Each structure stands twice: as structure tokens, then as C-alpha cells.
Amino acid sequence: MRSLSVVFLALLAGLGMADTAMAAGGADVLQQQCSSCHALTKPADASLDRLWERKGPDLYYAGVKFNREWLEAWLQNPTTIRPGGVMYAKAIKASADKTADTIDTGKLTPHVKLGKADSAAAADALMKLGADLNLVQKGAFKNGSPGPMAKMLFSKLRGCSSCHSAKGGDGGRSGPELGDAGSRLQPDFMVAYINNPQKFDPHIWMPTLGLTDADVQKLTGYLLTLKHTEAQ
Structure with a gap:
């Protein structure tokens, strides 16, 4: 018979609340939670088409861009950094009277929230990216x-x-x-x-x-x- 703690963790996992870092390292967290929207290695495709189609900003140089403490805190409680999303032109709409542009927030996807352990593991992994690129x-x-x-x-x-x-x-x-x-x-x-x-x-x-x-x-x-x- 499984212990109550194991049952409780299984329930949390079913609700999407379990912290995957309990069983995964930072690289695994990045692959599971980040890689579908962010480039974690320098893309071979440097075309304008790739820039237009990407879902989130590139993270392959995150280690030389961000402060680790900020990363860990932000991943647990993501807040708006780009009001118009990563591709502003896709979210912009003209106002009814044509005098000002506004953002269609319905076209923006909220960033996933990570648990405390996952955020720490992901921050550690992100801080390893980009140091070898001479940027x-x-x-x-x-x-x-x-x-x-x-x-x-x-x-x-x-x-x-x-x-x-x-x-x-x-x-x-x-x-x-x-x-x-x-x-x-x-x-x-x-x-x-x-x-x-x-x-x-x-x-x-x-x-x-x-x-x-x-x-x-x-x-x-x-x-x-x-x-x-x-x-x-």
C-alpha cells in the first residue's frame, strides 16, 4: 500500500502542481518547460522568418544576460516584460477611432509558473548558457x-x-x-x-x-x- 505522502504527490501531479525538479535536473526542466517556446542553443537558422515565428525570446545567452536571483524569483511569479509579446506586430490592433494602437491581450500567452525547486534548477541551468559565445x-x-x-x-x-x-x-x-x-x-x-x-x-x-x-x-x-x- 502506498504511503499517504506518495498519494498526495500523485494528486498534486495530476493538478499540475508537483515540482518536476524533485525528479529532474535543471537541464531537464528547461527541456520540459522552456524549449517549446525558447531557443536554448544558438539557432542555425538566422532568418527573419525564424524571428517572426518564434514564440518567446531566445535564451541561449541567458547566462550572460540575466541576474540569477531575478531569474529564480521571476520564474516563480512571471510578470509582464514585453507588453506586446515577443512579436509586437502580431498583437497590435488599431483603436476604433484610428488615433492610437492598442494591444490585443487575447493574443498573448501567459508564461508558465514554476515551483520553487524547479525555478532554482532552471535558473542554475540558464546561467550556464552563452558564456562560450563571445557575445x-x-x-x-x-x-x-x-x-x-x-x-x-x-x-x-x-x-x-x-x-x-x-x-x-x-x-x-x-x-x-x-x-x-x-x-x-x-x-x-x-x-x-x-x-x-x-x-x-x-x-x-x-x-x-x-x-x-x-x-x-x-x-x-x-x-x-x-x-x-x-x-x-
Whole structure:
């Protein structure tokens, strides 16, 4: 006769609540929970068609992009990062009076929630991805103060706020919200991505702005100050 604990776990599994990490390592969790929507290895297909059809952002360089603590917490309680989804054009619709675009939230798929053990295992596995791809230069961010002009660089001078929000609702919807960038993203990744987004994906729509290193450092320093949990 099976013990009550085994029966209880079986019931949880039937309800989709059992933590698969009890029996699986981080790589298994990624395959079971993430691989159907996210690229976990660098895709051989670098075409625009692949970018258009993907269901979620690429994760093959997650280890040089995200902070592990943020990953583990977010996987347990996913919040909106991309208001328009990974492919904004698929979710956009014109307003009735044709004066503004809105997001058709019915076309967006909620992210799966992982249990505590699965989130820790998945975060550990994700942090191993990308270190061998030479996408990010260690020490690229010089740890300087962003300075008083940094916020203006983001909001007005460099056009960042036309696609990205530094606080939920105050900017564009086509790019990821950045209200928690300081918690979510590694500074060296931010420097690399601002300098050359097409290095990460040749067809990504974020432009290469050709900024001076001083401006890149200021923008990165400013983004590191953004840790507004309400803006995630």
C-alpha cells in the first residue's frame, strides 16, 4: 500500500502542481518547460522568418544576460516584460477611432509558473548558457556614475522611451519594459546590446545607434538604477 505522502504527490501531479525538479535536473526542466517556446542553443537558422515565428525570446545567452536571483524569483511569479509579446506586430490592433494602437491581450500567452525547486534548477541551468559565445565582454561596464544627463539620454535624446518604458505605462510597448532592468540584466550585457543588438540577432528591430562609449556607459548606469518592481 502506498504511503499517504506518495498519494498526495500523485494528486498534486495530476493538478499540475508537483515540482518536476524533485525528479529532474535543471537541464531537464528547461527541456520540459522552456524549449517549446525558447531557443536554448544558438539557432542555425538566422532568418527573419525564424524571428517572426518564434514564440518567446531566445535564451541561449541567458547566462550572460540575466541576474540569477531575478531569474529564480521571476520564474516563480512571471510578470509582464514585453507588453506586446515577443512579436509586437502580431498583437497590435488599431483603436476604433484610428488615433492610437492598442494591444490585443487575447493574443498573448501567459508564461508558465514554476515551483520553487524547479525555478532554482532552471535558473542554475540558464546561467550556464552563452558564456562560450563571445557575445559580451567582461568588464565592459566601467561602474561609473550615470550622471544627471543619463535619464534625458533615455527619455529624449536617444529615443529609447519610444519603444521601452522605464516605468510601467510611460513609454512605448514594442520593446521590453525596463523598469526593473537594474535587477534583471547584467551591466556588461547592456553595454554589448546597446552597442550592437544585431550581434545577438541579425534581424532584431532595435537599431544600432552608434553611440559614443561615454553615452553607452551613462545609459547603462541609468538602467542599473531602475529596480521598480511595480514596472515589471
